[in-house]
Amino acid sequence: EIVMTQSPATLSVSPGERATLSCRASQSVTSNLAWYQQTPGQAPRLLIYGASARATGIPARFSGSGSGTEFTLTISSLQSEDSAVYYCQQYNNWPSSFGQGTKLEIK
Amino acid sequence: DVQLVESGGGLVKPGGSLRLSCAASGFTFSSYSMNWVRQAPGKGLEWVSSISGSSNYIYYADSVKGRFTISRDNAKNSLCLQMNSLRAEDTAVYYCVRGDNNWVVAEYFQHWGQGTLVTVSS
Numbered sequence: 001e002i003v004m005t006q007s008p009a010t011l012s013v014s015p016g017e018r019a020t021l022s023c024r025a026s027q028s029v030t031s032n033l034a035w036y037q038q039t040p041g042q043a044p045r046l047l048i049y050g051a052s053a054r055a056t057g058i059p060a061r062f063s064g065s066g067s068g069t070e071f072t073l074t075i076s077s078l079q080s081e082d083s084a085v086y087y088c089q090q091y092n093n094w095p096s097s098f099g100q101g102t103k104l105e106i107k
Numbered sequence: 108d109v110q111l112v113e114s115g116g117g118l119v120k121p122g123g124s125l126r127l128s129c130a131a132s133g134f135t136f137s138s139y140s141m142n143w144v145r146q147a148p149g150k151g152l153e154w155v156s157s158i159s160g161s162s163n164y165i166y167y168a169d170s171v172k173g174r175f176t177i178s179r180d181n182a183k184n185s186l187c188l189q190m191n192s193l194r195a196e197d198t199a200v201y202y203c204v205r206g207d208n209n210w211v212v213a214e215y216f217q218h219w220g221q222g223t224l225v226t227v228s229s
Contacts, residue, residue: 034215042221043219043221043222087151096214097154098151098154101151
């Protein structure tokens with residue numbers, strides 16, 4: 001099984017600033033990488049698939065990049081509602097696997 | 108709109124059994140694979156099981172193989188997860204998740220239910 005490692009575990013950023021979250025795969029997953037946002041008590045919400053394609057209804061301030069084993073989720077101009085835990089998921093190999101999450105706090 | 112509503116969670120003793128259900132609506136249920144994904148309290152997401160649209164293909168995580176059984180009733184638009192020999196480490200919120208294909212593949216997940224909490228404790 002492919003192991004997904006996210007960093008940092010917690011990130012604290014001021015409103016209006018940019019947040020950069022990282023995800024590393026234990027082996028290449030090509031571009032088969034998704035990002036999810038989860039707020040307390042809610043189900044995960046798909047943000048990004050194919051490493052860089054935004055899901056339906058996701059604001060343009062969310063962007064994804066990377067391929068192979070290194071991936072980045074960038075949230076530009078942070079807003080208070082972006083406070084959440086963010087997970088990456090590889091779906092290149094069966095079974096798909098998730099990272100352990102990065103908690104994003106808004107200062 | 109796709110709707111997935113889980114039920115059946117609760118408190119059960121170690122070694123006990125529980126049956127989770129997921130009522131689906133807003134799409135042609137038989138055309139899509141379905142999945143269960145769980146999340147232990149304060150922890151990350153873990154894929155549990157998948158079933159193809161026609162139930163021909165079924166897969167389980169090693170952590171639940173031999174104890175959990177996934178099934179679906181396409182006539183009733185419902186998905187089930189029968190959980191036996193439950194352990195403390197099975198304590199989690201269980202999400203019903205729709206795939207985007209009829210067959211089972213590794214894929215990203217766009218449609219999630221709100222989850223149902225299973226607590227295994229004496």
